[in-house]
Structure formats: structure tokens, C-alpha cells
Amino acid sequence: MKIITAYQEFKEFRNTLESISFVPTMGNLHKGHMALIDKARSYDSHINASIFINPLQFNDASDFNNYPKSLDDDIALLSKHGCDSLFIPDSSILENIKGIKAPDTAAYLCGMNRPGHFDGVLTIVNKLFEITKPTRSFFGKKDFQQLTLIKNFVKENNLPIEIISVDTVRELSGLAMSSRNNRLSESDREKASKLYETLSSIKDNSSNLSNEIIKSYKDELTKKGFDVDYLSVCDPISLKDLEDFNSKPILVAIAASISGIRLIDNVLID
Numbered sequence: 001m002k003i004i005t006a007y008q009e010f011k012e013f014r015n016t017l018e019s020i021s022f023v024p025t026m027g028n029l030h031k032g033h034m035a036l037i038d039k040a041r042s043y044d045s046h047i048n049a050s051i052f053i054n055p056l057q058f059n060d061a062s063d064f065n066n067y068p069k070s071l072d073d074d075i076a077l078l079s080k081h082g083c084d085s086l087f088i089p090d091s092s093i094l095e096n097i098k099g100i101k102a103p104d105t106a107a108y109l110c111g112m113n114r115p116g117h118f119d120g121v122l123t124i125v126n127k128l129f130e131i132t133k134p135t136r137s138f139f140g141k142k143d144f145q146q147l148t149l150i151k152n153f154v155k156e157n158n159l160p161i162e163i164i165s166v167d168t169v170r171e172l173s174g175l176a177m178s179s180r181n182n183r184l185s186e187s188d189r190e191k192a193s194k195l196y197e198t199l200s201s202i203k204d205n206s207s208n209l210s211n212e213i214i215k216s217y218k219d220e221l222t223k224k225g226f227d228v229d230y231l232s233v234c235d236p237i238s239l240k241d242l243e244d245f246n247s248k249p250i251l252v253a254i255a256a257s258i259s260g261i262r263l264i265d266n267v268l269i270d
């Protein structure tokens with residue numbers, strides 16, 4: 001696997017390639033990321049991944065500083081999964097970067113308590129797209145709002161990039177794979193599976209939902225020690241909370257912290 005850190009060099013390297021399947025990441029890679037690489041391998045094209053911990057998308061300096069780093073393991077995993085090249089830019093990528101303002105969809109769900117987060121995501125993704133000029137790029141459905149915003153951004157700006165969404169990979173307990181899971185204590189990790197259990201239970205009872213029922217699920221999680229940021233039943237396109245729970249499809253999305261570690265997950269009910 002070829003590793004490039006200088007972004008001028010990457011631009012030149014890019015010119016030698018025809019099509020590119022691009023997987024942007026912030027490192028600390030796990031099975032969820034590998035599902036993106038594996039999906040990329042089903043296309044006959046050069047697979048490129050990037051690792052850059054983007055300070056623009058963190059609201060909290062300590063969250064940014066404590067973001068887990070495991071570069072050697074990341075490189076080994078990517079090579080093992082057949083990634084052809086890895087781009088690891090340094091912070092000079094942020095110099096004179098064009099700031100992107102995320103649209104209204106960014107104000108719901110994770111945007112409610114993380115102002116500017118999606119501006120930061122779109123700003124770096126746009127810059128990475130400018131450099132890597134991907135034919136297609138891969139994003140996980142766990143970050144449903146991010147996926148939606150990137151799809152819409154590409155469409156609105158007529159970028160010739162296909163956005164491929166990849167299913168959430170889960171631990172045996174149902175907990176969605178996340179770089180943050182490594183920071184959970186053993187007992188919190190066990191508890192954290194309650195999030196998917198809650199979403200699955202809402203899905204199984206989707207013909208009988210009401211605001212009171214959703215509130216009772218939320219209260220149950222709070223009793224179990226979660227600090228629930230949101231548990232939202234919303235429209236999967238606008239991401240606005242639904243008034244009529246009988247309309248389908250619906251997205252049920254959750255963000256909750258346990259011992260200060262914020263986890264997100266969602267299920268789509270069709």
C-alpha cells in the first residue's frame with residue numbers, strides 16, 4: 001500500500017490513476033471502516049483511504065485531543081483489506097480552506113447540540129474530494145445525517161462523485177461499531193448495547209408509536225445511566241421530527257452518552 005502525506009504529491013499521484021474509490025476516515029479503524037474498504041473492493045478501481053482527524057468538526061477541544069490514534073494498526077488493517085493507497089495529510093490541508101456552510105438539515109439530530117459540526121465535516125470532505133477527485137466515495141449509515149448531508153452536497157454542487165452508503169457493522173451485542181467503543185469500560189460497553197435494543201424494540205413496535213411511548217424509552221435509558229441527547233423519530237430525508245408516526249419510511253435515530261462517551265445509532269423503518 002502506497003502511503004502519501006504531502007498533498008501536492010497526492011495530487012500528482014492522482015493524475016496517474018483512472019478511477020478511484022475513496023474512503024475518508026479519521027483513523028482508529030475498526031470493522032465498520034473495513035466494511036467500507038470491502039465494499040470499495042467490489043468495484044474495479046484503485047482504493048484510496050485517508051486518515052485525518054479533522055479539528056473543524058469537534059466542538060470540544062478535549063474530545064479532539066483525546067481522539068484515539070492507532071496509525072500502525074490502521075496501516076496494517078488497510079493493507080490486509082486490499083487498500084491500494086493511503087493519504088495522511090497534515091494540518092496544512094486546512095490552510096486557506098474554503099469553509100462550507102451546512103444546510104438546514106444539519107440543525108436537527110446531532111446538529112442540535114453540536115453547532116458547526118457538519119460545517120466542519122462538509123468543509124474537510126469537500127477539500128478531500130478536491131484533492132482525491134474520487135469516482136465514488138463510501139460512507140457508513142451509522143452516521144446517517146453525515147451521509148445525507150454529503151449526498152445532498154454532492155448533488156447540489158453537481159460533483160461527479162457517486163456516494164455509496166454502507167450498512168452499519170455491529171458488535172455481537174448489537175452495539176454499532178465506533179472508534180469511541182474502545183473508550184468504554186467493560187460494564188459500559190455491555191450497557192451500551194441497550195441503544196440498539198431500544199431502536200430494535202421501537203422498530204418492532206412501529207405500528208404502535210406515540211410521543212409518550214418514545215418518551216418512555218428515553219426515560220428508561222436515562223434510568224439506566226445514559227445521558228440521552230436525542231431519541232428522534234424523523235423523516236429520513238428532511239430529518240425533521242415526524243408528527244405522524246404512521247407515515248413510512250421513518251428514521252429512528254439516537255445519540256446518548258454513557259460515562260461521558262457519546263454514541264450514535266439509527267434504524268430505518270420502511
Ligand code: PAF
Pocket residue numbers: 024025026052054057121124125143146
Ligand atoms: O466519518 C468520519 O470519520 C468523518 O466525519 C469524515 C467523513 C472522515 C470527515 O472527517
